[in-house]
Amino acid sequence: MRKTFNIGLIAFAILTYLTLIGLPTRLAGATQPVLAVLLALFVYAVLRGPARETGMGLGQLLQHGLLIGLVAGLLLVVEVGFFNSLLGDGVKIQPVFDQIVPLNMAAMLNVRAGTVLNGEVSPIAYAILALYLALAGVAGGLLVHFTRSGAAGSMRGVHIPGTRWFTILLPFALFAFIYYLGLDGVTTFGNDKNIIRLLLVLMATGSGLFALRAAHAGLEQLIIGALLAVVLLCLPFVLNQFQNSVMNIVFIFVMMGLGLNIVVGYAGLLDLGYVAFFAIGAYVYAFVSAPFSSPYISALLTGMGISPQSPLLGYWSAIPLAMLTAAIGGVLLGIPVLRLRGDYLAIVTLGFGEIIRLFMLNLGDLTNGPRGLLQIAQPTLFGVAPAALTTHLDAQGWIFLLAILGSAVVAFVAIRLNDSRLGRAWVAMREDEDVAQATGIHLVQTKLLAFAIGATFAGLAGQLYAARQVNIFPENFSLFVSIDALALIIVGGMGSIPGVVLGALALKGLPEVLRGVDEYRIVTFAVLLIVMMIVRPEGILPSARRRRELHSEDAELPVDEDEQLEGGHA
């Protein structure tokens, strides 16, 4: 009981946190149900384990749930009452807690803001809030009970016929639905069609990954992969400008993620300054495609008798340059940090990322400082802008198409490398550097190759990003780009290529759908990172290898038993 009481206190702390960050203000009328659902899920999460271990009965589950709900609910009521009495007395709480405003408290109690201000909230409103939460606790207990009895059979992977085909066909159904929604005259009953379609696109792309996984290796997988690719390539023509602009960012980050995956996931070199190469790709392309933006280059060209007004290189011919420059950057970063161990490496690379950004900011002559490089040229198709060819493909869609192609190329290279002498060397080095070296792996060369290849991919992504943005500024290349890229490979599953795609969809795509609660994007993400590390460090779609590594302790147990048995027979 004491423990349950403590859990109630934790639930109260979480509810207080949600109040303090002003969630009720945004949820308005939906506050009480949403809080109740959250509490029920929380109760479910904390009781599920103990219930399985101790075999708690339904009665006990409900008791515990009720206690948690009551503790959290009553304390919350007291807290809200306290804030309300202050507000009613005209005390300004805002200078301390920015979000504690009448609107917030009113949403919490489902009354009008004026009622709070005048101090006229009825006790019944408080009672309802407490009741809501107490019931939510009970509901959580019930949920544990039902999932337990329901899932008991299917726990051990009992095969339900048809689920495999359902998984395989789901993305196609979703894509068809997206196409249907795009037709003129189809409405979504007053909801924002724009957003709904975007959400569906994200879900469809994600479910495509699961479909690929569900397909049997071989011909079936090949066919489904090909079909999915075709559908994906049609998307840019079907979506509108907004949806395309979100999806192209997702896929630009897929390219980044795949590159970083080589450095971190395969070679185990924790690089927190990855944004530097992304920036190099972007700036190189900006320099050659909009030389007039940079005072220095402009003057240089004029001095050489070349007009800085026209691009020096087109998009396609700039690709090798962007990639090469990024690769050189990767090697230059790599050389000094080669001798560093993991943690030092993380921090030094982070420092490098910051140095590059500070240079972009302060080398005003070359980079135009915070005013940025402007009017970067768009990619063309054999010298023609695709918008001139078809009305179905807008500028953002064209970038999306290129991002898909870029991702495909990068994924192809990554897969081939992973399954080669170099890929094995990376993994060996990650697992045990000394032994890897003693097995003949040239550490310097192998690490530099990881840095260079990872940087090349980032350079490619950066170039496309510059074209997408048209104007780029140093703040586009902050530490957060590195953190986003790292986070997406972690969430998706380190070392896993489908994981990268899924991670990018979740981290770069979903927040766009959740535009309304944009302020909460980073905290949600931060909590997600921590919870993920605790609950599922291998990511959502881990590579087979990672899963083995992180769970090798579990896997070892039965084997040890086997060994003993064998020894016994012998």
Add this chain to the structure above:
Amino acid sequence: MAALLEAKGVTKVFGGLTAVDAVDLVIERGSIASLIGPNGAGKTTFFNCMTGLYRPEKGSIHFDGHSLVGQRSDQIIGLGIARTYQNIRLFKGMTVLENVLVGQHVRMKASPLGAVFRSPFQQAEERQAKEFAQELLEFVGLGGEGETLSTNLPYGDQRLLEIARAIGSRPQLLLLDEPAAGMNPRETEEMIDLVHRLRDVKGITVFLIEHDMKVVMNISENITVLDYGKKIAEGKPAEVRANPRVVEAYLGPGVLVDTSGGLEKKGEKL
């Protein structure tokens, strides 16, 4: 017989402790030789000096016409010295087959570009490497385990896998650090047989550290004894066995055979 490896005055110091003290040693090509001595005598440290993990403060080591001191360990395996570790150090997240493939790394040549474009050379090399790995696994008796995760192998098999990984590099000289430690009598017999086959079938010179006197006396043609970092005796098994200094320093008064491999300190490095 010609000397394959010749060490002169090798000395390695840790802080105030001289772990290996002016050791001279010759390994004949095609022989099976042993290095014995009590725990902490400096045997593993000597291996580490030979394979480039440590750089000896003094002395020289010549192998097949090359000087080893100052070379990196990846260069040394390239010259033809491979090894196993006292506290098994496999690549745990890799399968058995992958471990042996990594072992062949130094003999493979395909470039990353070749891998991306699947050049015919790279394809052929990969195929040969896989065939060779399978052959080696069969040689050590793990033929059916290729797809098993290496950590999931039983302890004794992990030692065998380390040997397979080491000979993947087609060494001339193989260093085995306590290969029979922790094995039961049947496994030990098999290990003795394997060491013989390594030399007789594969033509590899073997130099091994071992505590199990049965193994040592059985298979060694030449034995070197270390104590507190110094070489105190060397010669044929019979000579070493009869040497009073060895009996006193190493075997201890009264104890003639120490069969347990569990004497090492827990957590000892290498």
Add this chain to the structure above:
Amino acid sequence: MEKQALSKLFIRLFGVVVIALVVWRVVTVGIAEGYPTSFWISQGINGLVLGGVYALVALGYTLVYGILFMINFAHGEVMMIGGITGFFALQFAAAQGWMEGSTAVVVAALLFILIMGMLGSVVTGVTLERLAYRPLRRAPRLVPLISAIGASLFLQYSVLLIFGVSPHSYRKPDLISGGIRTGDVFIPYTGLIIFFASVFLMLGLYLIIQRTKLGRAMRAVAEDKDTAALMGVNVDAVIVATFVLGSALAGAAGVMLGFHNTVVKFNSGFIPGLKAFTAAVLGGIGNIPGAMFGSLILGMIEALGPSALGIPTEYKDIIAFSVLVLILIFRPSGIFGEILSEKKA
């Protein structure tokens, strides 16, 4: 034979060239600019103050790293929370009229603010350890680091959401505004206080680690957790104590920085945190005296570097990170070497 020796020679040569270039640059700039000595003294004092703050924070990194072998990436935020808590304590004290009272009252109030800030940080640090790090103690090293990155973001943006975007401004009481002026050299009181308080707190920490039972237990845990546990040390308690010590120092730094810079914001722990980590690495992470000297060196470099090299002060961060990189190239385990972490390397 001597490939390794060659590369070492090359690195040494490179080092000599870098040092020569820097010296040459400093000398030419020194001659060309001709700053008065008082300018250098003032800058030097700024460097000491900065170094004192870095040291307080760097010690937290080093303590935790020494024991858990993890970078507590959120440590800068722990410091920031100290600053924020201190700000509210200051508001409270001001509302009670303590800040206008007699010298004794003001000093007491300042101590109160300092202690509240330290408390705020301690609560944050201990909670972090319990929720975000303890469950990951046996996981591969990357895992807790990522969790720490998550914690860092969480703390920053929670503060932003809860306390709002506007920076929180510390108002110095008259007692500590102003400073000492001798000739052209001006030393702000806050600078003096920071320096001496840092030295005092560090001495305290040093005594705790060297002289107390807790200190001995901490060293035992740093050496080998399992063995320490076998010998009856309560490892969890020692780790919590480590976080308490580190966070308390960071909280003090947060409050003092608040008074010195006059503002605290949700992200004002980030860059100092990064710098402090740099300082800890400079001194050899896990090495306590190393962290202090590394911090002083870094503070000095930041304060004097831009003027000495004749480049704009915006580049001071670049100089700091470049020094870090250079030091690590030549001495991969810091100037003074790692002490506690040698074994797990």
